[in-house]
Amino acid sequence: METHRKLIPDACQSLKAFNIDSLDADAKKEIIEAVFFPYTEFDSATITFPDDEKVLFTSKMLRSPKNLDTNREYTSIGDLTKVPNEIMVQIIVDLDIRTLWSFALVNRHARELVISLPGYKLVVKKFPEILMALFRTKVGILKSVTLADVISILQPHETPYCQGGDCHQIGSFVFLPTLQRCCWRCLQHSDNFHVYTEGLYFRWRPWKSGPGADIQTLPGKYGDSQHVFRARRFLVHRDSHPYDTYDYAMSANRAKREYPYMCAIRVGLVDPKSSLRNAKILPGVCCAGCHEMPIPDDLDGKAKEELYDCKRQVYLEFGSLGCYYLDHFKWCAAAQNLWNEKLE
Template sequence: MSSVDVLADIEKHADAILRVCSYHRRDFDLVVVRSRPHDMRPVQASLQTAFETLPTAELGILGRLPAELMSMVLRELHVRSFFRFRQVNRRARVVSTGLWEYGLVSKHGLEGLRGLLRAELAHLFTIDDLYRSLITDKCLTCGGFGGLLFLFTAGRCCFDCLQSSAHYRVLPPSAFTKLTHISPGRLKRLSGPTLRTVPGIYNMMETPARRPRYLIFEEKATQTLQAIRAIGEDTIQHLRSRREQLGQRFMAATAYPCCSLNNAKLERGVSCKGCQAGLEVLRCDSDDRDRVFSTRGFLSHFSQCVEAQQLWTESEGGTRPVNEPELTRHCGYFNELGPDGLPA
């Protein structure tokens, strides 16, 4: 296809090009903190609605605040306190449910909410923190599409940065104690928040992972301890040279979609079928097949990807099935999935 034809097709057939040439890497979602859909259905409706019975009690002195000020107060409550407020009475339930930011987070960012609560980090972040992460799609480290939420910071990251960037290093408190020679009690007081891990897969091979009970955010802990001169530069270098346990970073992240305020469209990120096809044909190592794009980012990539354009040509404008790689047909996951979309 000529460059002019490609650009014309992108403008005219964007949705069909996405359907034919891209796919969502579900294996990336499955190796981080994840909820089974059937576990969330019973509570999802209650999180997004108030009681049908009209409230009779008021909120005391809080009820005297103008609606704008009340909304400001609710936005500044950390997640755990926000949910406690929702349980005060029916009036509190109505007021909190009506908060725009909460409505969006409870509908589209449920994994982030549940992830923070399960990790025992919900007291560190507000509904507004989760809302701001929900309406942006940028990885805070590389600027590419970030389909994950790093629970220690409630900030977006991409799968590649989560695996490779030193910023996301985590380790069990016992390992930190051994490497720094700081007593467990002192470490608990000084190192910052600890994340409580929850059961999950946490590796692409689906083998049982050694899961410590708690994890420490290494960057935050070292900064805090260095500031009070509890550790020196030599100790920090020793920590950084430590070999990490496979999968522990995945225990500190969860899948988090992006919600566009312009068109209310939800994006979870897509990868390129053409790059996977090219990798299988060329039989060479390539990072392109693991890249995740926003819709706009993928269409820009499509304009340069010869293999994706070949798939589009084969589909005859999206009207015929294409001979795509087995991995893309299974969305990056080969083993059988159960009815809830998780491994059987």
């Protein structure tokens, strides 16, 4: 059975596959427009930035500072123009983002080299929020994140699936301390994304090794309740740890369960088949049929949980990674019923 069919609960699953291959391109486009909608429900639950701040950041990362002598060719490290561009690119591509930007301020030649790097303009123009989050939470500095690291998050070479477990869902969020993609459910419940305040970590931890990562969070509203949190320093353990210990430590304050939201950000994906210079952005979409399906009261806890997860399942536009939204439509009875209603 296909992966996309396994993700559909029995209550939503069609007994027979819809013959999607018999439709022409226009009919498929009509199905997509009628049945799927952009995934934005949890955008404000994690780290967010105002649009005007993102525009200002992008402008700053692409323009020449006023105090930059664009005619200066010589620097304290010598005449950069005498070094072949291919060698310079190989060197600077491995610099962390902060050092990379400092290098771009040396002179005009250095700046042109940085901007010419594959993916630099893509990240700065289309995904400024990931750079802003890495800078402001200090993760980018502490982990020495490179441009290649950021691109690997945006354009996964293998799959864009969540790295929190075996959920097979699209990782619509990035957990910043470990730079792993995750889905909404795993961000809430997976052991991989548990975080601790500094005091709580050293009070309750049953381990001898130190923390594997830390992050300085930003003040703001987080989670479903949009509870207001102040800035905090969180620690993440390097190994898996007993869930009951974490659960016991967190039970005193329910708001602490929203800590993982403060360490994550919603970030889109780039089609792995497209080039970085002509990148195709893949917005996540949800199935309106699953989303509108009522949850019967007589279902057991597990069945209700499956339906709840299905309502928030994210699909992408390409099929090679097993998350094509028309493949979901092929087996989703709720989506097919919604489409039939549109035709009537």
